[in-house]
Amino acid sequence: MSQPGAWARWVALCSRQEDALPVALIRVMTGLTVAGHIAHIAVTGALPLVWYDAAHGGLRNLDGGVLRGIGGATPEVVVPWSIATFLAAVTMVLGLSRWATWATWLGFWVLADLNGHAGGSYDELLTSTLFLLGWSGAHRRLSIIPSSTSTSPACVRWLLIGQLVTVYFSTALQKVSAHWVPWGDHMALWYILQQPTWQRVPMLWLAPAAWVTRVATVVSWSFEILAPLLLLAMWYRHTRTRPGRLRALFNRLDARLLILCVGFGMHAGIEISMEVGSFSLATVALYVACFSPDELRWRRGPPPTCSRP
Numbered sequence: 001m002s003q004p005g006a007w008a009r010w011v012a013l014c015s016r017q018e019d020a021l022p023v024a025l026i027r028v029m030t031g032l033t034v035a036g037h038i039a040h041i042a043v044t045g046a047l048p049l050v051w052y053d054a055a056h057g058g059l060r061n062l063d064g065g066v067l068r069g070i071g072g073a074t075p076e077v078v079v080p081w082s083i084a085t086f087l088a089a090v091t092m093v094l095g096l097s098r099w100a101t102w103a104t105w106l107g108f109w110v111l112a113d114l115n116g117h118a119g120g121s122y123d124e125l126l127t128s129t130l131f132l133l134g135w136s137g138a139h140r141r142l143s144i145i146p147s148s149t150s151t152s153p154a155c156v157r158w159l160l161i162g163q164l165v166t167v168y169f170s171t172a173l174q175k176v177s178a179h180w181v182p183w184g185d186h187m188a189l190w191y192i193l194q195q196p197t198w199q200r201v202p203m204l205w206l207a208p209a210a211w212v213t214r215v216a217t218v219v220s221w222s223f224e225i226l227a228p229l230l231l232l233a234m235w236y237r238h239t240r241t242r243p244g245r246l247r248a249l250f251n252r253l254d255a256r257l258l259i260l261c262v263g264f265g266m267h268a269g270i271e272i273s274m275e276v277g278s279f280s281l282a283t284v285a286l287y288v289a290c291f292s293p294d295e296l297r298w299r300r301g302p303p304p305t306c307s308r309p
Contacts, residue, residue, distance in 0.1 A: 013155070019293030020152035023133060024141030026160065027101065029285035030129050031093035034108050037126075037278045038086045050118035051078045051111060058115075065113045073114055085111060095143025098134065105130035122279040125167060129286065132159050160289040161234055165227045167283060168263075172224035180221045186214035188221075198274050216269065223262050230259050234290060260287050 041047045052058035053073040064072030071077040085107025091100040105127060112123035137152030175181075179188035190213040193203040206213065233255040236247040250256075264287070267280040288296070 014153070016154040017151040018154045018157070019297070020137040020141040020150050021293045021296050022157050022288050022291060023136045023138040023152050023160070024095065024143075025288045025296065026129070026285050027095065027133050027136075027138035028093050028142060029288070030126065030133065030282070031089045031104065033278050033281045033285065034104055034126060034130075035086055035089035035093070036281075038082055038089070038108075038111075042082065047078070047082065048075070051082070051114050060115060060117060062114055066110045067114070078111075078114075081107065082111060092139075095139045095141070096145060098139045101130060101134045101139065105134055120277050120279060121167075121171075122277055122282045125163075125282045126278070128163060129160065129282065132156055132163070157289045158234075160286050161231065164283065164286040164289070165231050168224040168227035172221055172227070175221055175224070180217060182218050182222065186217045189213040189217045193273060198276070200273060200275055203273070216266075219262070220266050223259075223266060227259075230256065230290070233259060256290055260290060263287070 041050065048057045049059050051062075051073060052075060053062040053064070054060055056074050058073065062073040064077075067073060067077050067081065085104060088100055088103035088107055091097070092104045094100075108123075108130065109127045112119055112127060133156070135153070136156040137150070140147040140150045140152070175188070177188070178184040179186070179191065190206075190210055192198050193206065193213060233250050236244075236250040237256055240247065240251045264284065267284055270276055271280050
């Protein structure tokens with residue numbers, strides 16, 4: 001029997017179904033991140049400043065974006081929209097419906113688009129993650145409503161991994177300066193930690209051990225520029241029955257886990273020392289995609305139904 005062609009193998013790979021547990025965990029973590037983000041903005045009193053037009057107490061003149069057609073960036077529009085998005089995120093966490101994910105995506109995308117000077121790259125990361133989850137079967141697992149099937153297209157999980165790698169690699173490309181690259185002066189993190197915009201607390205006390213920030217600068221930039229190795233490690237793990245010395249080495253060391261541990265340590269350091277909004281939570285949620293359903297399943301049970309959604 002002849003082997004299937006490259007296109008047939010690609011179609012088979014994209015059509016494969018798997019247990020929805022990984023994407024369900026990402027759904028829960030992302031939904032909590034979005035709900036927490038909106039709640040934080042509301043509780044701290046920042047909501048009027050960042051999402052209202054200047055005529056209504058905001059810091060900037062806003063054109064209202066998508067909300068122009070229903071009144072624009074006014075309290076009468078933004079407050080109900082924020083509440084609806086918060087409730088959609090909570091509903092998404094509970095796994096009530098696929099539509100909850102789409103509603104959260106739409107709601108948060110509109111809010112994040114209101115003011116380009118408020119927020120960060122994590123806004124785009126969250127909206128992109130929500131968009132991909134909307135095409136998955138994430139609502140079928142860890143849901144308060146039992147489902148007759150608990151599968152999801154495997155390609156969604158791989159796209160989430162690709163998104164994670166893209167975030168890190170593109171970030172490294174934007175840091176090609178004398179303060180970041182290993183052949184520079186390695187002072188980037190020291191300078192960042194002295195800026196009130198980023199620091200959680202004054203960091204001058206770190207001066208006697210400033211070498212720590214230099215080491216962290218080299219490690220973080222190197223980790224980000226080498227992020228594509230995570231994709232290679234994941235592919236080698238997926239095809240571990242095939243021959244090859246490099247494949248065998250990657251799997252013996254579990255290069256995937258080593259890379260993720262470095263990344264987790266980097267984000268832990270960021271959260272302890274810097275104020276970066278929801279960036280770390282939004283990013284680390286995608287780490288779950290790097291583990292297969294079998295690795296995440298904490299108890300054995302009947303295999304999920306593999307019917308098409």
